[in-house]
Amino acid sequence: MTRHPELPSELIPLAIRGERAAVAALVEAFLPRVYGLCLRMTRRRDAADEATQETFVRVLRSLGKLRDPERLASWVLTIAANVVRELARKRRDDAPLDWEPEARPDDAEPDPRADRRRAVDHAVASLDRDDRELFLLHCREGVALAAIAAERDASVSAVKSKIHRIRSRVRRRSLSWLEKQGASS
Amino acid sequence: MSRPNDAKLADLLEGRLPSEEAARVEAEVAADSALAERLAALASMLPDDPDEPVDLPEVAPPAGMLEDVLGRLEGEGLVEPRTSEVPAGLLGATLDRLEREGLIASGGGAPSAAGPSAAPVVVARPSPPAAPPAARPWIAIAAAVAITAVLAAASGWIARGRLSRPEVVTVPERVEVPVERIVERVVEVPVERVVEKPVEVVRVVEKPIEKIVERIVTVEKPVDRIVERRVEVPVEKVVEKVVEREVAPAPLQVASARGVERWEAGDWRAVETGGALVPGTILRGGATRSTLRADGRRYRLNGGLYVVGEDRALRPVPDHAGAGLAARRATATGGDLASRSVPDLIERRASGSSSERSAAQSELERRWTTLGDPGSGGFSFLASIADGRQASAPRAPTSVGGWRAWWARVR
Numbered sequence: 001m002t003r004h005p006e007l008p009s010e011l012i013p014l015a016i017r018g019e020r021a022a023v024a025a026l027v028e029a030f031l032p033r034v035y036g037l038c039l040r041m042t043r044r045r046d047a048a049d050e051a052t053q054e055t056f057v058r059v060l061r062s063l064g065k066l067r068d069p070e071r072l073a074s075w076v077l078t079i080a081a082n083v084v085r086e087l088a089r090k091r092r093d094d095a096p097l098d099w100e101p102e103a104r105p106d107d108a109e110p111d112p113r114a115d116r117r118r119a120v121d122h123a124v125a126s127l128d129r130d131d132r133e134l135f136l137l138h139c140r141e142g143v144a145l146a147a148i149a150a151e152r153d154a155s156v157s158a159v160k161s162k163i164h165r166i167r168s169r170v171r172r173r174s175l176s177w178l179e180k181q182g183a184s185s
Numbered sequence: 186m187s188r189p190n191d192a193k194l195a196d197l198l199e200g201r202l203p204s205e206e207a208a209r210v211e212a213e214v215a216a217d218s219a220l221a222e223r224l225a226a227l228a229s230m231l232p233d234d235p236d237e238p239v240d241l242p243e244v245a246p247p248a249g250m251l252e253d254v255l256g257r258l259e260g261e262g263l264v265e266p267r268t269s270e271v272p273a274g275l276l277g278a279t280l281d282r283l284e285r286e287g288l289i290a291s292g293g294g295a296p297s298a299a300g301p302s303a304a305p306v307v308v309a310r311p312s313p314p315a316a317p318p319a320a321r322p323w324i325a326i327a328a329a330v331a332i333t334a335v336l337a338a339a340s341g342w343i344a345r346g347r348l349s350r351p352e353v354v355t356v357p358e359r360v361e362v363p364v365e366r367i368v369e370r371v372v373e374v375p376v377e378r379v380v381e382k383p384v385e386v387v388r389v390v391e392k393p394i395e396k397i398v399e400r401i402v403t404v405e406k407p408v409d410r411i412v413e414r415r416v417e418v419p420v421e422k423v424v425e426k427v428v429e430r431e432v433a434p435a436p437l438q439v440a441s442a443r444g445v446e447r448w449e450a451g452d453w454r455a456v457e458t459g460g461a462l463v464p465g466t467i468l469r470g471g472a473t474r475s476t477l478r479a480d481g482r483r484y485r486l487n488g489g490l491y492v493v494g495e496d497r498a499l500r501p502v503p504d505h506a507g508a509g510l511a512a513r514r515a516t517a518t519g520g521d522l523a524s525r526s527v528p529d530l531i532e533r534r535a536s537g538s539s540s541e542r543s544a545a546q547s548e549l550e551r552r553w554t555t556l557g558d559p560g561s562g563g564f565s566f567l568a569s570i571a572d573g574r575q576a577s578a579p580r581a582p583t584s585v586g587g588w589r590a591w592w593a594r595v596r
Contacts, residue, residue, distance in 0.1 A: 018262075018263055018264050018265050019264075019265060020255075020264050020265050020267065023255065023258060023263070023264040024251070024255060024264075027251060027254050027255060027258075028251055031246050031250060031251060031254065032243065032244070032245065032246060035244065035246040035250065036241075036243070036244040039244050040241075040244070045247075049247070049250070049253075052246070052250070052254065053253065053254050053257045056254050056257070056258060057257060057258060057261050057263065060258055060261075060263040060264070061261075061263065101242070102242055113240075114242075116229065116230060116240075117240050117241055117242050118242060119230065120230060120231065120239060120240070120241060121241050121242055123230075124241070135239075138235075139231075139235065139238070139239045140238060140239050140241060141238070142236070142238050160235075163235060164199040164200065164201055164235065165199075165201065167199050167231055167235060168192070168195040168196050168198070168199045168201060169195075170230070170231060171195040171198065171199075171227045171228075171230045171231055172191045172192060172195050172227070174230045174231075175191070175226055175227055175230055176191075
């Protein structure tokens with residue numbers, strides 16, 4: 001899997017000072033991951049846009065409090081997850097979802113690896129909001145269990161157990177989706 | 186016990202099953218290729234390592250989102266605003282245009298202090314670069330002030346719509362000029378009034394910091410109990426019991442018999458057609474043409490003794506009556522060793538010199554071979570033949586006593 005390039009730690013002090021080039025580099029480095037996380041969590045494009053912008057505002061506001069620059073990515077993505085949760089609480093609207101994981105194009109060549117990726121994406125989309133957030137943060141974005149546990153005021157072992165339960169569910173649902181696709185094509 | 190479903194297999198992959206159940210499911214998977222295939226398919230969906238990132242399709246942000254985010258950050262005052270640069274020559278071109286339109290007067294002069302509303306404005310054009318600022322600093326300062334004034338005035342005109350031509354662009358830009366000198370002045374200001382205000386002195390008592398005791402409790406992690414599980418696997422036990430039974434050898438079935446007798450109950454009796462002859466039965470034939478057909482074989486018994494063997498075949502018995510006759514004949518003839526009687530030889534074996542004893546022993550052994558030895562009594566010798574114990578037949582005596590006993594039997 002390709003990881004997005006992360007921000008060189010030398011740019012962080014410049015971004016804290018508000019220097020445009022450094023801030024632009026920070027946003028550019030994390031925009032795909034933050035937007036992807038927000039979109040998969042909300043499954044609505046307007047909500048993902050809003051959450052993405054709000055995430056970077058909060059990141060810039062509190063970047064000076066970041067103690068460990070090595071954890072910048074986890075920190076940014078955890079803020080994004082918190083923003084999504086907060087905005088969802090505020091909105092409480094029933095606007096229809098307008099984003100679905102991609103399906104296999106009709107004219108696409110068979111590609112088992114790409115099919116597997118799509119199957120897992122669909123399985124993740126079928127999870128409930130909390131499980132989806134947990135899976136995306138840890139299993140997709142690599143946020144440490146300890147950081148998630150601290151954020152949720154839970155024990156590491158409890159979070160770990162939950163992660164295994166969710167992974168088990170994702171395995172079953174993705175295989176089931178893959179088989180349905182195979183049967184329908 | 187039900188077959189493991191997908192949920193059970195996925196839980197096995199995630200290590201969520203208790204050890205005993207996991208072992209059972211693994212055993213079922215090992216024994217069932219369809220289950221093994223299913224398990225492999227489930228395993229391929231996610232990386233084995235829970236910390237390894239899961240591969241998902243990339244989601245690209247909408248076009249222009251980077252600019253949107255930066256604009257929002259700029260609006261929040263979190264990033265410095267974008268700097269705009271005035272294209273080279275724009276200022277000169279703007280002033281020329283303003284002159285042509287009659288909005289400004291050409292020529293030098295001090296800048297007007299009037300605001301944008303006091304048009305036309307007399308402005309000073311910037312001096313050409315031939316005059317360095319160090320030589321004529323007032324020119325640079327004047328030019329800067331003039332430009333600022335022109336721009337401010339132009340902005341006001343444009344705002345009011347008096348310059349309706351869209352191609353005229355004004356850029357409100359501050360121009361920095363070098364500082365020529367800094368004059369430091371000390372200004373003394375008289376104190377108008379002094380206000381005396383009583384100040385309450387508060388005594389600050391330092392509170393001692395409570396001692397922080399960090400108690401480290403070491404809790405030994407209990408060792409997981411190791412349970413040795415013994416699985417009893419039923420094994421089919423096969424006991425082979427060997428029972429040895431003595432089976433009597435099958436008798437010889439007589440197809441036909443002519444002139445053949447058998448020894449039975451102390452007397453010779455005729456063998457009858459259809460009778461059975463058990464091994465060990467002693468037979469004898471008549472003088473001539475005595476025949477016996479049995480088990481597909483035909484025997485001719487010409488005046489001798491026969492015994493039925495274990496292999497159901499007839500075997501001849503040596504002629505002992507003839508042997509006794511030959512012994513008596515040898516005794517009567519006498520002569521040197523070869524011609525001497527057996528008692529004589531025995532006597533010589535007992536009392537002669539060493540060479541005589543040796544020669545007598547040799548001669549006695551020759552006689553023993555010739556005459557034979559009927560054995561200790563009855564039909565014991567015949568019985569030994571019937572039993573197939575020919576290998577253990579008696580050997581020639583080696584002592585005087587043995588020779589005397591033999592002679593007593595043969596004589």
